[in-house]
Amino acid sequence: MIIIGELINGTRKEIAAAIAGRAAAEIARIARAQQEAGAHFVDCNAGTAGDKEVEDLVWLVQVVQKEVSVPLSLDSSNPAALAAALEVYTGPPPLINSVTAEPQRYAELVPLIKQAGASVVALLIDEKGMPSGAEQRVAIGKRLVGDLLAEGLEPHRIFIDPVVMPVSTDHQAASAVLASIRQLREAFPDCHITAGVSNVSFGLPNRRLLNRIFLTMCMACGLDAALVDPLDRQLMAAACAACTLAGRDEWCMNYLQAHRSGLLE
Amino acid sequence: MIIIGELINGTRKEIAAAIAGRAAAEIARIARAQQEAGAHFVDCNAGTAGDKEVEDLVWLVQVVQKEVSVPLSLDSSNPAALAAALEVYTGPPPLINSVTAEPQRYAELVPLIKQAGASVVALLIDEKGMPSGAEQRVAIGKRLVGDLLAEGLEPHRIFIDPVVMPVSTDHQAASAVLASIRQLREAFPDCHITAGVSNVSFGLPNRRLLNRIFLTMCMACGLDAALVDPLDRQLMAAACAACTLAGRDEWCMNYLQAHRSGLLE
Numbered sequence: 238m239i240i241i242g243e244l245i246n247g248t249r250k251e252i253a254a255a256i257a258g259r260a261a262a263e264i265a266r267i268a269r270a271q272q273e274a275g276a277h278f279v280d281c282n283a284g285t286a287g288d289k290e291v292e293d294l295v296w297l298v299q300v301v302q303k304e305v306s307v308p309l310s311l312d313s314s315n316p317a318a319l320a321a322a323l324e325v326y327t328g329p330p331p332l333i334n335s336v337t338a339e340p341q342r343y344a345e346l347v348p349l350i351k352q353a354g355a356s357v358v359a360l361l362i363d364e365k366g367m368p369s370g371a372e373q374r375v376a377i378g379k380r381l382v383g384d385l386l387a388e389g390l391e392p393h394r395i396f397i398d399p400v401v402m403p404v405s406t407d408h409q410a411a412s413a414v415l416a417s418i419r420q421l422r423e424a425f426p427d428c429h430i431t432a433g434v435s436n437v438s439f440g441l442p443n444r445r446l447l448n449r450i451f452l453t454m455c456m457a458c459g460l461d462a463a464l465v466d467p468l469d470r471q472l473m474a475a476a477c478a479a480c481t482l483a484g485r486d487e488w489c490m491n492y493l494q495a496h497r498s499g500l501l502e
Numbered sequence: 503m504i505i506i507g508e509l510i511n512g513t514r515k516e517i518a519a520a521i522a523g524r525a526a527a528e529i530a531r532i533a534r535a536q537q538e539a540g541a542h543f544v545d546c547n548a549g550t551a552g553d554k555e556v557e558d559l560v561w562l563v564q565v566v567q568k569e570v571s572v573p574l575s576l577d578s579s580n581p582a583a584l585a586a587a588l589e590v591y592t593g594p595p596p597l598i599n600s601v602t603a604e605p606q607r608y609a610e611l612v613p614l615i616k617q618a619g620a621s622v623v624a625l626l627i628d629e630k631g632m633p634s635g636a637e638q639r640v641a642i643g644k645r646l647v648g649d650l651l652a653e654g655l656e657p658h659r660i661f662i663d664p665v666v667m668p669v670s671t672d673h674q675a676a677s678a679v680l681a682s683i684r685q686l687r688e689a690f691p692d693c694h695i696t697a698g699v700s701n702v703s704f705g706l707p708n709r710r711l712l713n714r715i716f717l718t719m720c721m722a723c724g725l726d727a728a729l730v731d732p733l734d735r736q737l738m739a740a741a742c743a744a745c746t747l748a749g750r751d752e753w754c755m756n757y758l759q760a761h762r763s764g765l766l767e
Contacts, residue, residue, distance in 0.1 A: 404746060405754055412749030415722055419684070437747065441754060443766045450743040453715050454722035457680055478715040481669060482702065484677030489670055489706060501708045 238480050239278070239429065239462035240473075241310050241332070242271030245301065247284020247293065256283060256293050264297065265304040272305040274467035278332050279305055281322075282312035290318045295325050302328045310334045310358075310464075316345035323353050332356045334464075335398060338363035338381040347388055356394040358431060359385060361417075367400060370409075371416035374399050378421050382428060392427035396462055401432050404447070405440035411451060415458050422459025431462035445469060453479040474501045503745050504543070504661075504694060504727035505738075506575050506597070507536030510566065512549020512558065521548060521558050529562065530569040537570040539732035543597050544570055546587075547577035555583045560590050567593045575599045575623075575729075581610035588618050597621045599729075600663060603628035603646040612653055621659040623696060624650060626682075632665060635674075636681035639664045643686050647693060657692035661727055666697050669712070670705035676716060680723050687724025696727035710734060718744040739766045 244267050247253045255263045268279050281301055283293035294313060301309055310332040311322045319333060335358035336346045350357050361368050361377040368374045378397055385395050399417045402410045414437075418430055432455055438447035449472040452463055456479040465472055477500065481492040495501050509532050512518045520528045533544050546566055548558035559578060566574055575597040576587045584598060600623035601611045615622050626633050626642040633639045643662055650660050664682045667675045679702075683695055697720055703712035714737040717728055721744040730737055742765065746757040760766050 408746070408752050408754060409749045411747040415748070441757065442761045443743075446739060446743050446766055447747065450718050450740050451747050453718050454744060454747055457719035457722040474711060475715050478708075478711050479719060481673070482676040482712065482716050482719055483680070484674045487673050489673060492706065492712075496707045501711055 238456070238476050238485075239431070240276045240467050240476070241278040241280050241334075241431065241462065241464045242268075242274075242276035242467045243280050243433070243435065243464045244271055244466060244468065245280060245297065246282040246312070248282070249284075253284055256285070256297060259296065261300045264300045268301045268304045271467045272307050275473060276307060276467045278308055278310040280310040280312050280334065280464060282334075283318070286315075290315055291321045294318045294322045298322045299325055302326065308332065314342070316342060316349070319346065320349055323349055323355075326353075330354045330356065332358060332396065334358040335360040336381070336385070337361075338377050338384075340364065343381075343384070347385075350390070351388065356396060356429075357385070357390070358396045358398050360398045361400050367402070369413070371413045371420065374413070374417035375420045375424070378417070379424060382425055392425065393429065395425075396429040396431040397421055397425065398431050398433065401434060401436040401451075403439035403441075404437055411437050411454075415454060418455055418458040418460055429462045430460045431464060432460060433464045435465065445471065448472060449475040452476060456480070456483055470500070470502075477501065503721070503741050503750075504696070505541045505732050505741070506543040506545050506599075506696065506727065506729045507533075507539075507541035507732045508545050508698070508700065508729045509536055509731060509733070510545060510562065511547040511577070513547070514549075518549055521550070521562060524561065526565045529565045533566040533569045536732050537572050540738060541572060541732045543573055543575040545575040545577050545599065545729060547599075548583070551580075555580055556586045559583045559587045563587045564590055567591065573597065579607070581607060581614070584611065585614055588614055588620075591618075595619045595621065597623060597661065599623040600625040601646070601650070602626075603642050603649075605629060608646075608649070612650075615655070616653065621661060621694075622650065622655070623661045623663050625663045626665050632667070634678070636678045636685065639678070639682035640685045640689070643682070644689060647690055657690065658694065660690075661694040661696040662686050662690065663696050663698065666699060666701040666716075668704035668706075669702055676702050676719075680719060683720055683723040683725055694727045695725045696729060697725060698729045700730065710736065713737060714740040717741060721745070721748055735765070735767075742766065 308329040312334040404411045437451045438444035477495045546562045573594040577599040669676045702716045703709035742760045
């Protein structure tokens with residue numbers, strides 16, 4: 238299971254304040270904690286806009302890459318911010334989060350991805366906006382991933398993201414994602430499938446319960462990566478159990494090791 | 503989600519002692535607690551053999567049905583014990599747990615099921631014994647459920663059980679069940695699919711973590727009933743969250759109600 242640590246995101250109040258105040262030690266602390274908790278990528282999202290985002294993301298990437306050895310996930314919808322972040326990036330091949338099927342964004346990002354040897358999150362949004370239902374997600378996915386493969390990207394560099402939306406505003410929102418993961422897993426057995434799991438619980442109480450249960454349900458359908466909070470111990474324990482139950486843990490070695498390390502309490 | 507309370511099972515030490523000592527008050531207490539915790543059926547398994555089982559199951563059913571208003575799940579591999587239990591049974595149409603594709607067991611049970619107007623667990627075992635892999639489960643399922651439907655049983659009276667085996671002895675054991683649930687759900691959209699979830703964790707530490715995560719993963723694949731411990735609050739909270747995430751909870755009403763009732767803590 239590939240864990241992408243979600244905590245350094247400027248849409249969160251304390252992170253916004255840390256970025257605005259250039260509180261490098263605070264950002265570094267959160268980056269390090271996520272790596273220590275098992276994150277395979279540390280996501281960096283400045284949460285600002287325009288030129289400010291370019292400047293903020295560059296600062297953020299420089300602070301975080303000094304602190305961790307894992308690759309970063311460079312998170313922005315703005316190709317200019319991603320290009321600037323890649324210019325200062327010195328770590329292992331990063332994850333570009335994200336390309337979509339919107340023609341202009343796609344055209345601007347693909348050369349950057351190739352040049353950086355990066356992996357990429359393929360977010361299933363097209364020029365018509367957010368997808369609704371499983372069918373639309375799968376259609377966008379087949380087109381977008383097909384295009385990326387045709388560009389020569391190896392399947393393992395593509396992280397398909399079906400776009401998780403809150404179950405509080407549409408009670409079929411989560412089940413549509415589950416159905417789309419099942420179908421995308423069948424269509425693209427060698428690509429990764431990821432999700433911004435925490436969106437599912439927006440507007441509801443006990444969000445962490447919903448987040449960790451949704452994560453395991455997505456894993457049952459073929460998800461093998463996720464943007465989550467690696468400091469949420471119950472979520473990480475649930476993910477460990479789900480890996481074992483999904484048949485990805487020979488002799489239950491990882492599960493038993495996690496138990497002995499006290500990670501399942 | 504249909505919860506079948508699993509606690510009154512004579513293979514558990516304290517229940518075996520209660521049955522042997524005819525400790526009716528103790529059995530009644532556990533039956534009532536399961537109903538109060540939300541069980542839709544209370545399973546009764548004497549855990550003994552031969553004539554002893556006939557006698558024990560009859561006693562057990564008489565004790566439990568006096569205590570609860572929900573139907574019982576009459577649990578035995580011995581058609582004679584099930585026939586005797588049905589003779590004394592006075593509650594709402596019960597669940598017969600279980601019929602298999604073994605010709606003799608099938609032939610003896612089907613007339614009893616029809617006569618009682620009972621629902622039935624269709625356990626995916628045939629004359630060759632326990633199934634291995636998803637393909638074999640689906641093949642047995644298609645044959646067994648096809649036969650039961652041909653007998654005139656309505657689909658909603660059939661609870662398909664794919665046979666859960668411990669992931670500790672075969673690391674693909676759980677994923678085979680997940681795959682078979684997906685395929686059986688597609689083949690039989692109107693039947694129930696259930697599972698003896700707790701078997702999955704046999705031989706491993708933190709069994710309750712594995713049990714509740716496996717339950718939610720099975721639900722993501724189409725499971726809509728389960729033999730579980732309804733007194734396990736974390737499992738019941740996970741099941742509630744999974745129902746909401748599976749699109750079976752309009753306006754998230756059940757989830758919000760459970761939250762307000764303190765059931766998600």
